[in-house]
Structure formats: C-alpha cells, structure tokens
Amino acid sequence: MKWIKWAAIRKLNLKYKVDLVCLQETKKENFTKLICQNIWGDSNVSWDSVPSVHTVGGLLCMWNNSDFEVDRRVKGRNFLMLVGTWIKDNLKLFIVNVYAPCDLVGKRDLWEELRQLKASNPEGLWCFLVDFNSIRSQDERTGSSQRSVGTYDSSGFNDWILDMEIQEIKSFGSIFTWCRPNGSVRSRLDRCLVSEKWLLKWPDSSQQVLHRDYSDHCPIILKTDLVDWGPKPFRVMDCWLKNKEYQRLVKEVWCGDQQLGWGSIDRTLSEDEVKSMKSIQQELWQVSFAYESLLRQKSRIKWLKEGDSNTAFFHKTINFRRHYNTIQGIFIDDVWVQQPKLIKDEAVKFFASRFTEEKLTRPTLDGVQFKMITHTQSEEMIAPFTDHELKEAVWSCGGDKCPGPD
Structure with a gap:
C-alpha cells in the first residue's frame, strides 16, 4: 500500500513541478536515499525527516537544492523547520512542516513551542505547512457530534494564529481536507499559513486542495506564481487633488518630458538656500499628510479621521483586502x-x-x-434637476471614493 501512495505523490510532483514537498503522518521511523528519490521522481533531491513513534506521526521534507539551499534544520517531536535561501530571489525562508497531536494539551504545548521559535527568528519569510488537527470554525467540520470541544479548540487555534501574525492564504478546491473512510465525518485540518512578509513578496499566493486518492487527507499545492492580468485601471487618489501643484504637474508631464534625477549639495548653505530648505521641509509634511490620506482611502477605514497614522496597520489591511479580492482562477x-x-x-x-x-x-x-x-x-x-437637489446628491457622497451607479 505504501508504494502505491509514494507513486501517487511522485505523479503529483512531476505534474505540478514542485520545488518542495512536506509530508505529515508518515508512520515511518526513517527514510533512505532510495525511498526519497522514488517519491521525488529523480535523483536530484535533498531530504530530512522526523521519525514516527511506532506507527504514530512522522514528518518528511524533500526539496531541490538548486532552488532552495537549506543551511539550518530545527526538529521537534511534532515539527520540522527548514531555514534556507530561496536562490532565485535571494530570500531567507522559514518552512515549517507540522503534524499536531489530537489532544488539546498537546496542541497547546506545540503552539507555544512554535511561538517561541518564531519569536527567536523575527527576520525572513515564514510558511507553515500544517496538519494541526484543528478547525477554525464549525463550518470546517461536518458530521461530528463533538461541537463543544471543537468550539473551544477553534478559539485557541485562532488566537494562536493572530498572536503569531500569520494568516491563511486563499484556498480553492475542496472545502474539507480530511474525511473518515466511510465519509461520515469531514474536516478542514490541513492548511498553509504564511507571514505578512511572505504575502508582500508573493501576493498571489494560493493553496489548491486536490481530490484525495489513497489517503484520508487531500493533497494541497501551494502556489506563489505572479499572474499578469494586463494593465491596471488608472485611479485618481483624492490626496492628489489637494496639492496645489497637481494640475500644473499633470499639464507639464502631458505636454513635455518629465525631468528625472536628483542633485546633491555638500557645502555651507546660503541664507536663501536655508529658507528654501525650510520651505521644502514644510512641503514634506504636506506630502506626509497626503500619504496618510492615501493609506486611509486604500484601506477603506472610515472610522479613523484624525490623529497619527498607523502605517503598519494600514498596510496589513490593504494587503489583506487585495489578497482576498484577487481572482486566482x-x-x-x-x-x-x-x-x-x-x-x-x-x-x-x-x-x-x-x-x-x-x-x-x-x-x-x-x-x-x-x-x-x-x-x-x-x-x-x-x-430639470434643481441646484438644491444636485447639492444634496454631491454632498451625500463619501469624500474618499467615487460615487457608484446608484
């Protein structure tokens, strides 16, 4: 039976041309070079594993060193972390393969261990490829009668994801990733969780849940390809219109060539130049306020009207909205x-x-x-519309977005 499963994995590897494979619940204490080559599909493969305890658990990671150069490995009873460089983009990646225990106490111990692991390595792009044996809401499970236990487990799992500052990337395909052989219970136990830096680099990341075959779990393909949808539509930001130089700049650029380049000064400034620098400083503040307005408009936060801009918060909101509005297919x-x-x-x-x-x-x-x-x-x-009706219609529109067809 195991050879049949390995052949199915090899078929998926070759079909989707994967760069890295993470397997959970291998139920095997050790892997040889021959076995890994057989699963991977060719001889150009590196691997590492966490042994199972008798026939429980077990993890296996396989990768191509020409794409992902691993320089450090961290192992726990329920996880295997690969730290290395994604050669194409020269990026430091943390890939964590996780298989969580089924009991709640064991899960919480694992969550805390992973929290400390990430806190001690703040730099780099993180990706968790996990079977946490946990659901995030009751919609991710059907056919089970243990609803109260699932609710308590879901709350702790969601709190851990929030505390780790990671998020689940957009998924398509089957809703559930695991089912009992008789089909009486189905759950979403497997998922890909990534850090904000990961999404900044690969905003089109998605996970595709494939149909299962010989396993009770569905295989998941993590994709990071950037999709070119062609030219983006032009949008006018309201902060531009507040700049007195906006119309002049548009006219100059439209009618002639925009002058590029920056100059530098390495000498004592004259009195006129000092005044000019102060004027430029004032313009810088105006631009900063305009940038805050731009972030507010993009993030669609209506309740924040005054005060300091929380740039990190705005960027997270923008990226989250952009990621979930993206059509993957x-x-x-x-x-x-x-x-x-x-x-x-x-x-x-x-x-x-x-x-x-x-x-x-x-x-x-x-x-x-x-x-x-x-x-x-x-x-x-x-x-004809009266001036009063026109004024009421215009004044009722939000200042940070264009009016709709209604």
Missing part, C-alpha cells in the same frame, strides 16, 4: 483554470449570454387597462 467545465486570457474570455462569454435574448413570442397586453399618472406627475418626472 475559475472552474470552466469542472476544470480549474488560472490563465488570464481564458478567464477573461469566459467572463465575456458569460455576460454576453446573460444579456443576449433568444427570439421569443411574447403575449400582448391589448385591452388591459393600467392606472396612469397625471399630467402634473408626468411633467415632474422630466423636469
């Missing part, structure tokens, strides 16, 4: 598609069909008497 004829051109063509096809009507024979309403409006009401409906 769609199903076309039950096939997951991520190519932008195919998605755009399908969207055009969908809306074209919605707004295209076949020729139908419609019943007539001859002889049906309808209530009619009076002549005065008819004139009021086509009367």
Whole structure:
C-alpha cells in the first residue's frame, strides 16, 4: 500500500513541478536515499525527516537544492523547520512542516513551542505547512457530534494564529481536507499559513486542495506564481487633488518630458538656500499628510479621521483586502483554470449570454387597462434637476471614493 501512495505523490510532483514537498503522518521511523528519490521522481533531491513513534506521526521534507539551499534544520517531536535561501530571489525562508497531536494539551504545548521559535527568528519569510488537527470554525467540520470541544479548540487555534501574525492564504478546491473512510465525518485540518512578509513578496499566493486518492487527507499545492492580468485601471487618489501643484504637474508631464534625477549639495548653505530648505521641509509634511490620506482611502477605514497614522496597520489591511479580492482562477467545465486570457474570455462569454435574448413570442397586453399618472406627475418626472437637489446628491457622497451607479 505504501508504494502505491509514494507513486501517487511522485505523479503529483512531476505534474505540478514542485520545488518542495512536506509530508505529515508518515508512520515511518526513517527514510533512505532510495525511498526519497522514488517519491521525488529523480535523483536530484535533498531530504530530512522526523521519525514516527511506532506507527504514530512522522514528518518528511524533500526539496531541490538548486532552488532552495537549506543551511539550518530545527526538529521537534511534532515539527520540522527548514531555514534556507530561496536562490532565485535571494530570500531567507522559514518552512515549517507540522503534524499536531489530537489532544488539546498537546496542541497547546506545540503552539507555544512554535511561538517561541518564531519569536527567536523575527527576520525572513515564514510558511507553515500544517496538519494541526484543528478547525477554525464549525463550518470546517461536518458530521461530528463533538461541537463543544471543537468550539473551544477553534478559539485557541485562532488566537494562536493572530498572536503569531500569520494568516491563511486563499484556498480553492475542496472545502474539507480530511474525511473518515466511510465519509461520515469531514474536516478542514490541513492548511498553509504564511507571514505578512511572505504575502508582500508573493501576493498571489494560493493553496489548491486536490481530490484525495489513497489517503484520508487531500493533497494541497501551494502556489506563489505572479499572474499578469494586463494593465491596471488608472485611479485618481483624492490626496492628489489637494496639492496645489497637481494640475500644473499633470499639464507639464502631458505636454513635455518629465525631468528625472536628483542633485546633491555638500557645502555651507546660503541664507536663501536655508529658507528654501525650510520651505521644502514644510512641503514634506504636506506630502506626509497626503500619504496618510492615501493609506486611509486604500484601506477603506472610515472610522479613523484624525490623529497619527498607523502605517503598519494600514498596510496589513490593504494587503489583506487585495489578497482576498484577487481572482486566482475559475472552474470552466469542472476544470480549474488560472490563465488570464481564458478567464477573461469566459467572463465575456458569460455576460454576453446573460444579456443576449433568444427570439421569443411574447403575449400582448391589448385591452388591459393600467392606472396612469397625471399630467402634473408626468411633467415632474422630466423636469430639470434643481441646484438644491444636485447639492444634496454631491454632498451625500463619501469624500474618499467615487460615487457608484446608484
């Protein structure tokens, strides 16, 4: 049976051209070079593992050293951390493979151990590829009667994720990642959690839950590819309009070449130059206020109107909103598609069909008497808008965004 599972993993490795594989609950005490090469699909593989306790637990990580150069490994009973350099971008990565125990006490001990591990290594990009044997809400489990235990477990798990400053990346495919052989209980136990720096580098990160075959868990593919959707639409930020030089700058750039480059001064400034520097300092403050306004508008935070800007908070809000609004792909004829051109063509096809009507024979309403409006009401409906009505409509619009079609 194990050879069949290894062959299935090798097939996925070759199909998706993965750079790193993390396996949980291997139920194996040690792995040889031959076994890892057989699972990986070729001889160019490095690996490390955490042995199982008899037939319980066990972890295995495999990677290609030409892509990910591992220089440090940290092992615990329930986790295996790889620290190394992602060669393509010269980035320091922390990859943590986790298989949590089923009891709540054991989970909390593991959470605390991982919290201390991350706190002692604040730099770098973090990614947790985990089977925590925990759910985040009751929507992630069906068929279980132990709802009260699940609720208590979920609260602690969500608090730990918040305290770790990591977040679950967008997922598509199956909602549940594990099920009993008879299908009576299904849960979402496996997930990918990443740090904010990870999402800043790879904002299009997503996890695809594939169909399971020989295992009771579904395999998950973590993707970090940047998708090119073409030119982005131009947007005007309201902070630009508050700058007195805005119209002049737009006109100059539109009509001529924008002058690039910066100068530097290494001497004693004259009195006029000191005044100029003070003026520039004042302009810097104005630009800072404009930047705060820009962040406020992008983050869509309406309740924060005055005071200091919490830049880190704004950036997290912007990135979170941008990440979850990103379209990673769609199903076309039950096939997951991520190519932008195919998605755009399908969207055009969908809306074209919605707004295209076949020729139908419609019943007539001859002889049906309808209530009619009076002549005065008819004139009021086509009367020009008054200045008061226009002012009320404009003044009712939010100052940080464009009015909608309503």
